[in-house]
Amino acid sequence: MFAPKNVCPxxxxxxxxxxxxxxxKSCFFAWSILSLKKYINTVIYIFILALTFIMPIVWVLSYNKMALWYVFLYSIVYVDLILILLFTRLYLGWSYIVKRLLSATVFYEESGWYDGQIWIKTVDILTKDRLIGLYEIxxxxxxIKYSLFLCIFVFLLECIVLYLI
Structure with missing residues (x-):
C-alpha cells in the first residue's frame, strides 16, 4: 500500500x-464501517449505554424531582444530542479522508507547518485512490449522513414534544 519515495514524496x-x-483501524471509526446489522446494533448499544449514564444525572440535577417519565424524556433528548455529536465527528473524519483520496493533489508537510508542499498524484495512484474513495468510503x-439526519429529526421532534407537554 505504501508508495515508494521516488514515486510519492x-x-x-x-x-x-x-x-x-x-x-x-481506529477504534472510534472502525464500527462505522461494519455491516449494516452490526452498525445498527452498535448504535442501539451506544444509545442504551449513554441512556444508562445520562438518566441518573438528569434525575439528580432535576431541581423539583420531576416525574420519572419526564426524566426519561429529557434523558433521551440528551442522548440524541450525544449521538448527533458522535455522527458529526464520524462524518467529518470520513469526509476529510475521501476528499484527500479523490483530490488530484495532496498537500503535505515535510517537517512543520512552515514548509508545506503539494504533490500531484500519478495516474495509477489517482485511479486507485478514487476507486477506494468512491466505492468503499x-x-x-x-x-453516517442518514443516521445524522435521522438523529437530528428525532431530536427536533423530541424537543417539540417536550415543549408541548
Whole structure:
C-alpha cells in the first residue's frame, strides 16, 4: 500500500491511502464501517449505554424531582444530542479522508507547518485512490449522513414534544 519515495514524496502518515487505513483501524471509526446489522446494533448499544449514564444525572440535577417519565424524556433528548455529536465527528473524519483520496493533489508537510508542499498524484495512484474513495468510503459516508439526519429529526421532534407537554 505504501508508495515508494521516488514515486510519492509525501511522508508515510500523510499519504491519503495510509490515512484511510489508519482511520479504518481506529477504534472510534472502525464500527462505522461494519455491516449494516452490526452498525445498527452498535448504535442501539451506544444509545442504551449513554441512556444508562445520562438518566441518573438528569434525575439528580432535576431541581423539583420531576416525574420519572419526564426524566426519561429529557434523558433521551440528551442522548440524541450525544449521538448527533458522535455522527458529526464520524462524518467529518470520513469526509476529510475521501476528499484527500479523490483530490488530484495532496498537500503535505515535510517537517512543520512552515514548509508545506503539494504533490500531484500519478495516474495509477489517482485511479486507485478514487476507486477506494468512491466505492468503499462513500457508501459509509452516506449511511453516517442518514443516521445524522435521522438523529437530528428525532431530536427536533423530541424537543417539540417536550415543549408541548
Amino acid at each position: 509525501v511522508p508515510f502518515d500523510q499519504q491519503p491511502l495510509n490515512e484511510y487505513l489508519a482511520l479504518k 462513500n457508501p459509509y459516508i452516506a449511511r
